[in-house]
Amino acid sequence: MLKRSKYYEKKLNELFDKETLKKFKEFEEKPLPKYIRVNTLKTSIEELQELMKKRVEFERIKSFPEILRIKKSSINIGSSIEYLNGYYYIQDPTSLIAVKQLNPKESEIILDCCAAPGGKTTFMAQEMKNKGVIIAMDINKQKVRSLRSNIERMGVKNTIIIRGDVLKSKEYFPIKFDKILIDAPCTGIGVVRKDKKRAETLTEKEVKYFSEKQKKIIDAVTPLIKKKGVLVYSTCSILPEENEEQVKHILSKGFKLKEKKLFLNYELNTNCFFTAGMIKK
Amino acid sequence: MKWYTNSEKEKKLKEIIKKKFNFDLKEKIIFRDEQAFLVSKEIEEIYKKILRKPYSLGMYLGTFKKEFKPSLQFMFLLSKKIKNKIRVSEKNAIKFSYSNNIFVKQEITGEIIILNKNKLLIGYGKAGKEKRGTKIKNIQDVGWYLRKGG
């Protein structure tokens, strides 16, 4: 059985009613299905299914036309020739919602300020048909390497990759962006199904650390959005300190909320994911 | 690491690519040391405005010193458009994707793109005649993404 830190257990009890909690805990123990997002810059969902039909059994997911769930597979999904040709990215369907909320367009200039390893950057590029410009930034050297590798593998050509600190965005970018995605560094407590240890180690101190960091990131990038521009804030956490509180902070800076959603693990049988779309007044 | 544009070098590289692959590149090329990147007007415009040097941008074409070595991303594009390519058996495809050389029956020479039987990119090599048949020496293969890409 999954071990949870005292703090995490306490938090769960505060957050959910009995019934939700029961379901939530049940799903934390369940194995996580694998999903792939088909790269329409290179192929179609039909072509990919046809190419891999002897090795992988897929299932399509309602309301996610780009996603396939792996039902059965005789190969490693992360090293097939189709994968290496950039025909797909291994990705939860919920992650796509953040990009859908951003709704990036072909003519726009976008900042993806915590971008590595590029799951959302490469989906944005797909939505933008490889046009416009995405500045994809991350601070971590190793992760920037994988960001670049994924961008090249997926055939993306509308990005400028920056290794840098989002807190210095104002120094780096004397421009205004149409849209910004903050896929914030977080406790990752929503991905317990992938990383069981997470439930055991979560502390209050950590939550404080991340929520302060998230606030700083918000303060650093919100001035760089154009009037009427869109900001999407997302995390893989279920904690209000990392989600609703941050949204409140953003709204206090002259934004209006369009839509926010917390996906719990049982809703789509995925990791948990929070995402909120806002518009600068 | 230095980023620069150089219209002479750019012209030379475009000529080499034209000659080698019969492939026309229209957009601008920006260099970082030996690395060449193909960029759209929009990318170039933002690149000029920002005050932080990029890590990479646009489409990575490959390295160009004396010779040009195409990147995997560019190879993928070439594989859909050019003639000098060869389809190999599944066994050879796997072997090649682990950075090995392979032998094929076809009589070919020179630099060539390797595809599997479903026309997916496997890599890029140099073919030459040997006693056992045609040897394709591995220059670059898609397994790189797993070995080095991270």
Ligand SMILES: C[S@@+](CC[C@H](N)C(=O)[O-])C[C@H]1O[C@@H](n2cnc3c(N)ncnc32)[C@H](O)[C@@H]1O
């Ligand atoms: C949740 S992950 C991003 C996942 C990514 N958006 C995707 O969809 O694949 C958060 C990222 O923020 C980066 N990060 C943390 N602090 C940062 C900072 N000060 N500046 C830039 N990036 C930072 C981390 O290195 C990490 O890769």
